[in-house]
Each structure stands twice: as C-alpha cells, then as structure tokens.
Amino acid sequence: MxxxxxxxxxxxxxxxxxxxxxxxxxxxxxxxxxxxxxxxxxxxxxxxxxxxxxxxxxxxxxxxxxxxxxxxxxxxxxxxxxxxxxxxxxxxxxxxxxxxxxxxxxxxxxxxxxxxxxxxxxxxxxxxxxxxxxxxxxxxxxxxxxxxxxxxxxxxxxxxxxxxxxxxxxxxxxxxxxxxxxxxxxxxxxxxxxxxxxxxxxxxxxxxxxxxxxxxxxxxxxxxxxxxxxxxxxxxxxxxxxxxxxxxxxxxxxxxxxxxxxxxxxxxxxxxxxxxxxxxxxxxxxxxxxxxxxxxxxxxxxxxxxxxxxxxxxxxxxxxxxxxxxxxxxxxxxxxxxxxxxxxxxxxxxxGLFPPSLTQSSDVLITHFDEECMKHGLGLLKQLRAAGIRAEMFPESVKMKKQFNYADKKEIPYVLVIGSEEIKRGEYSLKNMKDGSQEMLSIERIIESITDQK
RNA sequence: GUGGUUGUAGCUCAGUUGGUUAGAGCGCCUGAUUGUGGUUCAGGAGGUCGUCGGUUCGAGACCGAUCUUCCACCCCA
Structure with missing residues (x-):
C-alpha cells in the first residue's frame, strides 16, 4: 500500500x-x-x-x-x-x-x-x-x-x-x-x-x-x-x-x-x-x-x-x-x-481562565541504573500506589540524564533513584525537582514526604 | 452552499523582478557531565516548499485543479 x-x-x-x-x-x-x-x-x-x-x-x-x-x-x-x-x-x-x-x-x-x-x-x-x-x-x-x-x-x-x-x-x-x-x-x-x-x-x-x-x-x-x-x-x-x-x-x-x-x-x-x-x-x-x-x-x-x-x-x-x-x-x-x-x-x-496545572502527571518517577534496580522498583511502585501516590517508573535502564529529562518535561515533582547502594541500605535518593534538594529516605518516609506535599 | 484568504523544518516565520546547494529563532538529538533535569558551551540531525498537473532552458515564487486554514455571507454551540 x-x-x-x-x-x-x-x-x-x-x-x-x-x-x-x-x-x-x-x-x-x-x-x-x-x-x-x-x-x-x-x-x-x-x-x-x-x-x-x-x-x-x-x-x-x-x-x-x-x-x-x-x-x-x-x-x-x-x-x-x-x-x-x-x-x-x-x-x-x-x-x-x-x-x-x-x-x-x-x-x-x-x-x-x-x-x-x-x-x-x-x-x-x-x-x-x-x-x-x-x-x-x-x-x-x-x-x-x-x-x-x-x-x-x-x-x-x-x-x-x-x-x-x-x-x-x-x-x-x-x-x-x-x-x-x-x-x-x-x-x-x-x-x-x-x-x-x-x-x-x-x-x-x-x-x-x-x-x-x-x-x-x-x-x-x-x-x-x-x-x-x-x-x-x-x-x-x-x-x-x-x-x-x-x-x-x-x-x-x-x-x-x-x-x-x-x-x-x-x-x-x-x-x-x-x-x-x-x-x-x-x-x-x-x-x-x-x-x-x-x-x-x-x-x-x-x-x-x-x-x-x-x-x-x-x-x-x-x-x-x-x-x-x-x-x-x-x-x-x-x-x-x-x-x-x-x-x-x-x-x-x-x-486565560483555566486553572494552572490541569494536566495530570505522576507525583513521582522511579529511575534506575540497570535491570536489577528496575525490578526492585516494581515493588516500590506497588507500595507508592497503594498509598494513593501517582507513581510511574521509567521503563528502560537508560542514562540518568534521559530519565531526569523525562521527569522534567512531564513536570513530575519527585524523582526516586534506585542504585545498588540504595538497595543495600533500603533507602532511596528522593530528589525534589522544584528546588533541587535531595535526600536518602526509606520508602515509608518517602511516602510520608510526598503525601505531605500533595 | 456563495465570495475571499492561507499553506516553506516539530513550532513561529524569512526567502528580492522566476536563476547555483531553501534560511533564522525556538525545539529535538549527541557530547562537555560513564549516579541527576531545568542554566551554559560545542557539535549534529531534520524540508517530496500542502498535493497533483501546467507554463518555462530553469518554479518555493507564475497559471489551473484539489485539500487545508482563517474571514465575510448564510446559519449556529
């Protein structure tokens, strides 16, 4: 054709x-x-x-x-x-x-x-x-x-x-x-x-x-x-x-x-x-x-x-x-x-009468370095969503820069980073995309933190 | 349905009386920065010029048809 x-x-x-x-x-x-x-x-x-x-x-x-x-x-x-x-x-x-x-x-x-x-x-x-x-x-x-x-x-x-x-x-x-x-x-x-x-x-x-x-x-x-x-x-x-x-x-x-x-x-x-x-x-x-x-x-x-x-x-x-x-x-x-x-x-x-930020986006994006981290992320996704948080994970283990860029374009306010170090500690880097601050927190604290900000 | 108008890169637009290889800004991609976006710098990709046909040695430009956009009728949300 x-x-x-x-x-x-x-x-x-x-x-x-x-x-x-x-x-x-x-x-x-x-x-x-x-x-x-x-x-x-x-x-x-x-x-x-x-x-x-x-x-x-x-x-x-x-x-x-x-x-x-x-x-x-x-x-x-x-x-x-x-x-x-x-x-x-x-x-x-x-x-x-x-x-x-x-x-x-x-x-x-x-x-x-x-x-x-x-x-x-x-x-x-x-x-x-x-x-x-x-x-x-x-x-x-x-x-x-x-x-x-x-x-x-x-x-x-x-x-x-x-x-x-x-x-x-x-x-x-x-x-x-x-x-x-x-x-x-x-x-x-x-x-x-x-x-x-x-x-x-x-x-x-x-x-x-x-x-x-x-x-x-x-x-x-x-x-x-x-x-x-x-x-x-x-x-x-x-x-x-x-x-x-x-x-x-x-x-x-x-x-x-x-x-x-x-x-x-x-x-x-x-x-x-x-x-x-x-x-x-x-x-x-x-x-x-x-x-x-x-x-x-x-x-x-x-x-x-x-x-x-x-x-x-x-x-x-x-x-x-x-x-x-x-x-x-x-x-x-x-x-x-x-x-x-x-x-x-x-x-x-x-x-100009539409309220700002009508477009739905996730509250948090999970990023990762490799297949293993990504698999680990699936468990976190489930916990985040169970807590009523809109969460998504970048579906490919590509460069961090690319994953962050995605969050930026979609105006996702938080990025959670999973690396081997994080998995070991049971704590993950949570970056606030608006002010650029970042800290290591347990998933429970992450849920609290995001829920408080909503 | 009647009359007019518009179309060039993903977007907004330049492109001289028809004349070599069609440009800019923004965006996009790559790198500087092999664990971090939004700033900066360097490089790169991207165009059947809406489509089809005609005139011409030669068409993005001229002519015709068609599609599309916007506008005035008509009418309506």
Missing part, C-alpha cells in the same frame, strides 16, 4: 493531553452542576435515521446534515433514472442514516421511544459530540460537543428560572464573567411581526430581526419594509427594541404596543420566580430582538453571549411546546439549554 501524508477531515481536530485535560475540566464543571440540579445523564448514538433528523432544523439545517452512505453495495437500491432525477431523489436510495446535528431532537426521539419507562417530569442531561457540515471558522467546527440539560413533561416556568440559575452557576464555577444572558419570548416576536403587518411572515421577520445588533437598525428596517412591513407600525416595533430599564418595565412597555399575550404573561411570571430565588445578582437582559434560529422554540428563549471574545453565542436554549409531536407524542412540553463546550474552551483559553 502506498504511503500517504495523514490528514484530518475539514473542521475536525485532535486534542492532545493538555487540551483534553482542559476540556475535561469544563465538562466536569458543567456535569457537576447538571447533577446538582437533579438531571440524570443519558447517551444516544452518534448516528440517527435520516427520517428522525430531516425536517427538524429547517431547510438550512437539512443541508448541514452529514449523511452516511448505506453499507455494502450502496447503489443496489437505486438505478440510473434516480441519478438523472438529481441528488434529492438519489439521496434516500443511497443514504438512510445521518450524524446527529444536535442533542435535542435525538432526545425527543428517546422520550417518545421510552415514554412508558420515563417518569415525568423528566430531567436529563447529555454531553456528546454533534456534527454539522458547516464552513468552519474560528469557534465553528464540524464536530463539536454540546452539553444539554432539558426538562420535559412540564409547562411550569419554574424550569426556565432553574435553568437561568444553572447557567449562572456554571459560568461562576468556570470563573467567567464577561457574558450577558439575553432572553426573549417567541410569542412576543410573533406578535411584533403581526403588529408590523407581517402576519404569515413571522419566521422571515425573526431572521431579519436577529441581525439587528450586527447590521444595524437602518438595514433591518429596509429589509423588513422589503418583505411588506407597515412603515408606521414598524417604527413602533423598532423603538420597542431600544427600551432601556428594568426587565419588568420592558414587559410593561411592550404590552402597550402589542397588548397582553402569552409572551408577556410568561415573562412576568418568570421574572417573579427569579425574584423568589432571593438572588439579585443574576445579570439578565430582556432583548425583544433576540430570535434564535432553531425553528422548534415556542416560548421563552435564552442565549449567552461572550461580550469580550469574538465568538458569538456560547449557550442557547428555550422552550419547545411540541417537540415530541412530530414523533407521535402530543402535548409534551420541554425546555432546555445547550452549552457549547468548544466555544467555552476558546473563551477560557483567550481570557
């Missing part, structure tokens, strides 16, 4: 020991909080039936799905006429599976398939990779991890309040403060669209509105007029976006424009729950222009944006009233959030 330069598929990455340790740190932080709030972990396959995935994320989303070709002779279900009719006709004949695009839709499938075993309300969390055939950029990968927590089987807005608190706990634990948590209600967007004379065009309205902070007011107004918005009414809508002040006041303001509705009622109730938490330090910004893309959201929606790093949204979520409906289970409402592990990593890295 001809040799070739190895390479990775576009938008995928390897993670070395240091990166993996940092990723684990974020995952553990999020996971601990999920557990603290009463969520239970589940996992679903990397691949789903294409029929489960397609049509759930809009036309754009379908385009971004990674399809898996059928196994074996993948052309056997198709003929040349399928090929001539184009890719849309050919696709279902050669591909029946796809890589999952997010964790919410597979979760909805899970709920429907396991509805008889699940006790509602069901609180689950899930930390797994997802795949999107997007053009990669900074903070945008084709394979990335989502950390989701959802509650299904309850309409209570207490859940929204809980998730809000959870978001703050996670970022507090990670030591990141440069974020803003924005919220809105899908129903308010719908009402605003109708008010502006865009009944039936609510979704295009959302897409345009969502770009407000990016392209500016004038461009948004221009685009909305182009799809048929009423100029005067639109001015009221745009003005409502720039309302300043307390979130509860903003709700009152918007009610003056579009009247009381499900959105304003729910937001009022939600803010009331937050108040009852007794914590006043939550930074939440009600932003009527926040739209969020995923088409299945119907109630309150969340988005966490990094303000001091150019990376966009690092956490998103919201309520979906009827997600399981498409799989035949009606009337099951859910609300959830999704933390973007890879983007959070990029933020913590850029802001």
């Amino acid at each position: 001809a040799t070739s330069k190895p390479s990775l598929p576009k938008g995928t990455r390897d993670f070395g020991p240091e990166q993996s340790a940092k990723r684990s740190y974020i995952i553990e932080t999020i996971k601990n909080n999920f557990i603290k709030y009463g969520f239970s972990q589940i996992e679903t396959p990397a691949m789903e039936q294409l029929s489960v995935l397609t049509g759930k994320y809009g036309d754009e989303g379908d385009q971004l799905l990674f399809k898996i070709m059928n196994s074996g002779d993948y052309l056997k279900k198709s003929d040349s006429t399928d090929f001539e009719k184009g890719s849309a006709h050919l696709l279902p004949k050669i591909s029946e599976k796809g890589l999952k695009y997010d964790l919410t839709v597979p979760f909805a499938r899970f709920v429907v398939m396991n509805q008889n075993d699940i006790t509602f309300p069901f609180k689950r969390f899930q930390i797994q990779p997802v795949w999107r055939a997007d053009r990669p950029q900074k903070g945008r990968y084709r394979e990335f991890y989502q950390c989701d927590a959802d509650i299904v089987g309850t309409d209570s807005l207490v859940n929204e309040a809980e998730l809000t608190q959870l978001i703050h706990d996670v970022y507090n634990d990670l030591g990141y403060k440069g974020f803003v948590l924005k919220i809105n209600h899908r129903e308010i967007l719908m009402e605003l669209a109708r008010y502006a004379g865009l009944a039936g065009k609510e979704m295009p309205f959302c897409v345009i509105i969502d770009k407000l902070d990016k392209v500016g007011q004038e461009k948004v107004i221009e685009e909305l007029l182009a799809i048929g918005a009423n100029q005067e009414k639109l001015a009221d809508v745009i003005n409502s976006f720039s309302t300043e002040g307390e979130n509860t006041l903003k709700v009152e303001m918007i009610e003056k424009v579009i009247g009381s509705n499900r959105g304003t009622k729910e937001l009022t109730e939600y803010f009331d729950f937050l108040q009852s938490y007794g914590t006043e330090n939550l930074q939440i910004e009600l932003d009527f222009s926040l739209a969020r893309g995923l088409s299945y959201y119907t109630g309150i929606i969340f988005e966490v944006k990094a303000t001091d790093v150019q990376i966009g949204s690092i956490t998103g979520g919201g309520r979906y009233d009827n997600l399981t409906g498409v799989f035949g289970l009606q009337g099951t409402s859910g609300v959830g959030i999704s933390f973007g592990l890879d983007r959070i990593y990029d933020v913590l890295e850029e802001k």
